[in-house]
Amino acid sequence: MTVWNTRKKSGMNGIKYLADTNCFIYLLDENPLILPFADDIWAFSYITEIELLSKKGMTKIEDALVKEMLNNCFKINHSQTITDIVIDIRRKNHIKLPDAIIAASAKLLQLPLITADKGFASVPDIDCIILDFK
Numbered sequence: 051m052t053v054w055n056t057r058k059k060s061g062m063n064g065i066k067y068l069a070d071t072n073c074f075i076y077l078l079d080e081n082p083l084i085l086p087f088a089d090d091i092w093a094f095s096y097i098t099e100i101e102l103l104s105k106k107g108m109t110k111i112e113d114a115l116v117k118e119m120l121n122n123c124f125k126i127n128h129s130q131t132i133t134d135i136v137i138d139i140r141r142k143n144h145i146k147l148p149d150a151i152i153a154a155s156a157k158l159l160q161l162p163l164i165t166a167d168k169g170f171a172s173v174p175d176i177d178c179i180i181l182d183f184k
Contacts, residue, residue: 065124066090067179068156070165071098071148074119076181083181087164093124095155097148126155143173 069092076084102116126132135154139145145153153173156163162177163170170178 064091065093065159065161067164068093068095068126068152068159068161069098069123070152070163070167070170071101072166073164073181074098074102074116076166077119078115091123092164093126093155093159093161094120095126095152096128097151099125101148126159132158139173145169145173 067087067090069087071094073084073087073092074094077088099120102120103113105112108116132151132154135157136147136150139150139153139157140147143150149167149169152165153163153170153176156176162179164179164181166181168180170176171180
């Protein structure tokens, strides 16, 4: 059973969050702590797609599930504007490149970043919802 939003969406209206990669992993695992967010419309960075689909040993079924899930969200592709924001974030913060790309995408869209990674809390100018998956 899939738990993600399957409504067809058009345009940027209605997007509530930019989701970090770990949110998609929790959603695939049907973690009950992510379920309150499952009916909301999510955006994601292109780096999340790369991280999810490059998992070593991924089966064809897992690949199809991830692609189906991502197809029901809005993908934020690379742009020069994102590159410029990433550079600024990395100059000011000790943050890994993939995380900086995700943070830059949230900053660009002015969307709250939903994540379980507490490291994002130290990045200024982005609104974070830090999920505590103890």
